[in-house]
Amino acid sequence: MQLDQSNNRSAEPSEVVSRYLEAIYYMWSEKEPLRSARLADWLGVSRPTVAVGLRRMTRDGLVRMNGRKEIELTPKGMQSAESIVRRHRIMERWLTDGLGLDWVTADAEAARLEHAVSDVVEQRLYEVLGQPATCPHGNPIPGYSQAAAREVRLSSLRTGDMAGVTRVSEVAEREAPLLLSYLHQRDLTPGRQVQVLEADDVGKTLRVKVADREVTLSHETASKVWAVPTSASSAVRQGKVKA
Numbered sequence: 001m002q003l004d005q006s007n008n009r010s011a012e013p014s015e016v017v018s019r020y021l022e023a024i025y026y027m028w029s030e031k032e033p034l035r036s037a038r039l040a041d042w043l044g045v046s047r048p049t050v051a052v053g054l055r056r057m058t059r060d061g062l063v064r065m066n067g068r069k070e071i072e073l074t075p076k077g078m079q080s081a082e083s084i085v086r087r088h089r090i091m092e093r094w095l096t097d098g099l100g101l102d103w104v105t106a107d108a109e110a111a112r113l114e115h116a117v118s119d120v121v122e123q124r125l126y127e128v129l130g131q132p133a134t135c136p137h138g139n140p141i142p143g144y145s146q147a148a149a150r151e152v153r154l155s156s157l158r159t160g161d162m163a164g165v166t167r168v169s170e171v172a173e174r175e176a177p178l179l180l181s182y183l184h185q186r187d188l189t190p191g192r193q194v195q196v197l198e199a200d201d202v203g204k205t206l207r208v209k210v211a212d213r214e215v216t217l218s219h220e221t222a223s224k225v226w227a228v229p230t231s232a233s234s235a236v237r238q239g240k241v242k243a
Contacts, residue, residue: 013062015115018084019043020053021062024071025081026170029139029147034071044174082142087114087122089135089142094125096136103136103180137180138167138190138226148228154194155206155222161196163227165189165210171224179224187211188225 013021023042027034032042040050054071057063062077073081088110095106117125126132126144133145140146148166157163167190171179183189187210197214198207204219217225 013080013084016053017057017060017062018080018115020050020057021073021077021081022084022088024063024073025078025085028073030169035069036071039071084114086142086144087117089139090122090126090129090132091117092135093129093132097129097132103184104177106136107176107180134167134190137184138165139170140167147226150228151226152229153223154208154217154225154227155219157196157199157206157227157229159196159199160231161199161229162231163194163229165192165194165225165227167226169224169226179221182221183225186215187213188215193230194227 020039020043023039024034026032027038027042032038036050036054037047039054040047043050054063054065057077058065061074062080064072064074066072091110091113092106095101095109096103101109126141131144132141134140151166152163154163154165165188168180168183168188170176188194192210195209196206197209198205200206205216206219206222207214207216209215
């Protein structure tokens, strides 16, 4: 599969704007509240800095504010964001699959390299890698795949439920190294089957069995892992299924 990228680089955003677009896209895909204060937290910058950045992006037709004062990507902004995220995730696959780097290092290096990758190199890497559908931690590569229709957050499962891990959420830059390393070391990776041994709503923890080991997760950490239910009890709770 080859995408038409003829217009993607005609007005390449700056590296700073690219970071904003990427963060907004991740927040949108994870259904996070798209407010400027949260974006500032996500990027690790001050709120006044974000306000200035958003004004410029609004002027350039990349974002707009809706009636609830939430940030929205315009069609132009979405196209730019998808292009940036696509390059990042393809680079991550090359760095992990081709060079053998761990998730954390690959994520950081991809952020540095993605701005220097041409459309030609991006497409060739995608083909050489066997046309991957996702990044190493399971998030879909825009234009080539999309999230599984029946995904739920691991934190929504109950005692006795079973599910197959599909992906690990993209999270704020300062949180990513800790979370990715923590989950990778505990085998909570795409393709793994998970059984919930205990869902403790009072203690806000989830004890699971994965790859013949027991792991206890906080609800906050478990909410960053997406999975498709494989047991009847969890599959019937349609109210918690992501459309």
